Amino acid sequence: MGYRRSAWIMAGVLLGATSWVNATAPEMPPSLRWDASTLGNHRYLVQVDAPAAAVHVVIPWRRRDAHPEQVAVVVTDPSGKPVGNVLRGNIDRASGELVFQAAQAGVYAIYYQPYVSVGRSNYPTVTYATPKDSAEAAWSRKIGSGAQAWAKLPQASVLRYEAVDDFDAYTGMERTATPAQVQALLAAHPSESLLLFPETRANPVRMFDSIPESWAQRGAGGSLSERALRGEYLSFQIGAWAPRGKVDNLRVEFSDLVGAEGARIPASAFTVLNLGGVDSIGKPFSLRVDVAQGRVQPLWMGLDVPASAKADVYRGEVTIAADGVAAQKVPLLITVGEGQAVAHGDDDPFKLTRMRWLNSTLAQDDSLVKPFTAISVNGPTLGILGRDVKLAASGLPAQITSAFDERMTGFAKQPTALLAAPMRLVVQDGTGDHALDASGVAKMQRDGPGKVHWQVAGSAGPLQGEVKASLEADGTLTYAIALTAKQATTLRDIRLEIPLNHDVAKYQLGLGRQGDRAPAAFDWKWNVQNNQDGAWIGTVNAGLAFHLRDEHYLRPLNTNFYHQQPLRMPLSWDNQGQGGIRLRSQPNAYLAEAFSGPRTMKAGETLRYDIVMRVTPFKTINPAEHFSERYFHKYGDLDAIKAEGANVVNIHHATPINPWINYPFLEAGAMRAYVDAAHQRGMRVKIYDTVRELSDRAPELPMLESLGHEVISAGKGGGFSWLQEHLDGDYIAAWHVPENRDAAVINAGQSRWHNYYIEGLDWLARNVGIDGLYLDDVAYDRTTMKRVRKVLEARRPHPLIDLHSASQYNPRDGYINSALLYMELFPYIDRLWFGEEFDYEKTSPAYWLTEISGIPYGLMGEMLQNDGNPWRGMLFGMTNRLGWSPGSDPRGLWKLWDGFGIAQAEMIGWWVHDTPVKTDRDDVLATSYVRKGKKTLIALASWAPEKTAVKLSIDWHALGLSASKVTLVAPAVDGFQPQATFKPGDAVPVEPGKGWLLVVE
Known part of the structure; x- marks a missing residue:
């Protein structure tokens, strides 16, 4: 078992406990030993030798919960029935005194943390039962009370502690020291304010407000002795306890390790994970660690044993000091064996070698990710895939163009210009408006093929401006703009002007609005209750997202947890509630104007007006590939899945090969076997794994x-x-x-756990062979998403990454649009599943296009909530997933697609201005799948409030067909449409909320 938790339990429950058990700890079976939902997870077994009116027992439970006296105790007899006559004596963390009626001899069980669970099963509210007096009054009077009366009673003997299963069991590190033991320990160290306790990785510190009994028994100090293989990352810990007062600023130093024959392992091979490392964007950082009075602070350390290390016994020391605390040395004795560790020992998570992953910089670079191309620099014009950004002297965009065509499968001959005029950052004071300006854009600095950056110094009236900016190959523009007052000044406003061309500003989402036609006028103000700091405005083949921030930005939590870590209001843009955003349709432009309102600035005061912009779409769509990938979203028999027509399997958590949410490493062997079997059948397997x-x-x-x-x-x-x-x-x-x-x-919004996650995906791709990820909402940013893509592409051919989101547009999540929340990730994923709580019935085509489909951003998607609306979905190439629910059955559509040959067709959406098939109604739309000269599949879907009939306007030349030689056939598809035939020019009846798939040939 190595260092698996069950090994910790078996060793841990008896650690230093020979005085309180008379039997060894039992083997814990995999099934539940009793009903934890009524009795709790923990019990002691006690032996009653003979029937008695009452027996007395003291349970040495050494509990870690703060108030055991407030928690009920349940006693059951040898048959498992509750004993009603029970009296409670002294109940504290050290022990529990009970008197209970024993009608028969045998083994009685004492359950000491019974609980009640209410609420939603996936988000339970567990409360612990409070004590209740169940004893009969006459029995209680007969037994009496007090130590003298109870001392005369027969004594039950404590047999052992048991848990409902080995995972729930308290370890030895959770068995608290008694007050007497603590006092004895302190008496042995009368003047020390910091006591140190070395521990191996097998005994992780689990309590932070108490010390374990084992520490009190063995005493503070001592050495750490451990074994490792060559090339292994050996983790260990030193617990630091501050019993008498706060201890500030722990510091750690290591010596070299020296072998018996003089071989050395340098001190640089050690790390202290609590004192800093490398963050999720690749920057080194340090942490200050203070220990509050009475608290325990484990310091986790690691030794990266060189693969070339000589097998030997090495000795050294670690020195720990703090402010005003004398340095203490802990001797280290590390035995390095002859064997060679595989991958630092990472293949066994229980060895805790993977903790070094926290400081990983894997895939932390500016290399390219498919399909993006290296950024070109031509003077002030920067070229990326399908888009150009021309910079003004201010460093802001003077023009942005998009060469994507409306079909989103290629590029147009004539690019679309997004801006009607250059963007401006304007400072307004009593003398007028002053746009940020400079003598010219500084020389571009290339960080790699995927990123360039530049810096501009300029002025805007009374303020000095410094612009630090970058562009990445995916279309992300990042601006850190520092405005500094030359002298004390009073300002009327500082604002950003984004003047968009009218033909680009068709749709808008964000700022508390769901995706729809861009409003002629709209006003928005900052509000911490809402996760809103920007918007997207655009059309299918050209658009711009922007977000307003400052240097204190921290990604909020999402998915029901926004209000526990909400958006930090940017001091500059928000300006104590005076800032906001105005959208105005003007004669010459559609103006998005972010303003911050009046304020005063002291001489030398600096404000950060940061901006993040994303130029959409990010990439072209590939309908042929999309329609060829058939999803089964459930763990199951691969032959049966393949027989259903699916070729990609999404493995959720809570399944046999991926049982634990976002920790897919504990059944790696079974997962590997399943993945290998899928590959043998020409299928791919993706797993649920994220870091939320x-x-x-x-x-x-x-x-x-x-x-x-x-x-x-x-x-x-x-x-x-x-x-x-x-x-x-x-x-x-x-x-x-x-x-x-x-x-x-x-998990926190951004942390080193993202580094661990990246290494974990790399391990899974190498060792298990997963073909991608199914992401169920995401708690990480674009930097991590890029790294995800890079490690999967490096290890797997054509990996697939899907993003599922429940609609975040609700008060719990701060009314943020899922598309806007996750748009930064879109360049690096393949498919959207939007998702629970999305409304497929009462929303507009514009909502479908911008909030659900993904098409304006270079993605295609699928439906989920109530199995979607299949007729409307086909306008966007969307269907539902097989295997998730009885209603999710796209097999009929798959059969129609294959019979038609949809993978060989060109998808021309209803949004394309020269689409070859149109209807005579604005509320019944048509998308065409054209196999020119052969046949065309027409998808019709209605938003009309009642049954209607539409006539189709068809450009037969564009289809390569002759109206006189074709019919329009609706093949029968269960649950979708009956068989029907129409002639060109016929009125096609359409039910509200439904539609047709018509094959024209």
Whole structure:
């Protein structure tokens, strides 16, 4: 078992406990030993030798919960029936005193943390039962009370502690020291303000407000002895306890390790993960670690044993100091064996070698990702895939052009100009308007084929301006604009002007508006209740998203948790609620104007007016590939899945080969076998894996707790029982799967766990062979998404990444559009699944186009909520997924597609100005799938409120067909349409909310 949790349990429950058990800990079967939902997860077994009116027992439970006296105890007899006559004596963290009626001899069970779970099963609210007096009054009087009366009673003997399963069991590191033991330890160290306790990786520190009994028994200090292979990353920890007062600014130094024959492992091979590392964007950082009075701070350390190290016993030391605290040395004795570790030992997660992944910089570079091309630089004009950005002297865009055509499958001869005039950053004071200007754009600096950056210094009236900006190959423009007052000044406004051409500004989403036609006039103000800092405005083949920020921006939490880490209002743009955005349709332009309102600035004061812009679309769509990939979204028999017509399988969590949410490493062998079997059948397998939450099954969880809230978000705790019983209480409870008792906590928005995630995907692609990811909402940013794409492309041929999102447009999520929230990720994914709570029935075609389909951004998508609307979906090339629910059955459409040959057709959407098939109504739309000269598939869908009939206007020349030689046939498709035939010019009846698929040949 190595360092698997069950090994920790078996060793841990008995650690230093020979005085309180009379039997060894039992083998824990995989099934539940009792009904935890009524009795809780923990019990002690006690032996009663003979029937008695009452027996007395003291349970040495050494509990970690703060108030055991407030939690009920349930006693059951040898048959499992509850005992009613129970009296509680002294109940504290050290022990629990009970008297209970024993009608028969045998083994009695004492359950000491019974709980009640209410609410939604996937987000349970677990509360612990409070004590109730169930004893009969006459029995209680007869037994009496007090130590003298109870001392005369027969004594039950404690046999052992048991847990409902080995995962729920308390480890030895969760067995608290008694007050007497703590006092004895302190007496042995009367003047020390910081006590150190070395621990191997096999015993992760789990408590932060108490010390374990094992520490009190063995005493502070001592050495750390551990074994490792050559090339292994050896993790270990030193617990730092501040019993008498706060200890500030822990510092750690290592010596070289020296072998018996003089071989050395340099001190540089050590790391201290709590004191810093490399963040998720590749920048080194350091952390200050303070220890509050009474708290325990584990310092997790790692030794990267060189692969060339000589097998030997190495000795060295680690020195730990703090402000005002004398340095203490902990001797290290590391035995390096003859064997060679494979991949640093990473193939076994329980060895905790993967903690070095937290500081990984894998794929952290400016190389290209398919299909993007190297950025070209031609004076002030920067060229990227399908788009050009021409810079003004201010460093802001003077013009942006898009060469994507309306079909979104290629490029037009004449590019579309997005801007009616150059963008301007304007400072307004009492003397008028002053646009940020400079003598010219500084020379471009190339960071790599995928990124260039530039810097401009200029002025805007009373303010000095410095612009630092970059463009990446996907179309992301990032501006850090610092405006500094030359002297004290009073301003009327600082604003950004984005004048768009009218033919580009057709649609708009964001700022509290769902995707629709761009409004003639709209006003918006900052509000922390809403996750809104910008908008997207555009048409299918040309658009611009923009977000307003400052240097303090931190990505908010999403998916029900926005309000626990909301948007930080930018001090510059928000200006204490005076800032906002105006959208105005003007004679010469559609103006998006971000203003910040009046303010005063002191001499030398600097404000950051940062902007992130994204030029859309990011890439072309590939309908042929899209229609060839047939999804089955459920774990199942591969032969049966293939027989249904699917060739890509999405493996969710809570399945046999991927049981634990966002931790897909513990059944890697089974997953590999399944993936290999799929590949043998010409199928691909993608897995559910993201970083929004983390399963409690992750062996690294204790270490992540030691990082404070770098990785695990702060919160009110609660949730499923395991979280409450084994975590420190400051977390946000997340998704729970009751079937396998998997519980998760919410991760912070940006952290080093993203580095771990990237390394984990690389490991899965190399060792398991996964073909991609199914992302169920995402808590990471574009930088991490790029890295995801890079590692998968480096390891797997044509990896697939899908993004599913429930609609975030609700008060829980701050009324953010999912498309806008995740647009930064769109360049690096292949397909959208938008998703639960999206409205497919009462929304407009513009909503479908901009919020659901993905087409204006270079993506295609699928439907989910209530199995979607298949008629409207076909206007955008969308259907639902097989296997998810009984209603999700696209097999009839797949059969029609294959019979028609849709993968060989050109998709021409209803939004294309010269689409060859149109209807005579604005509320019944047509998209054509054209196999020119052969046949065409016409998708019709209605938004009309009643049954109607439409006539089709068909450009027969564009189809390569003759009206006199064709018929329009609707093949029968179960659940979609009956068989029907129409002639050119016939009125086609259309039911409200439905439509047709007509084959013209």
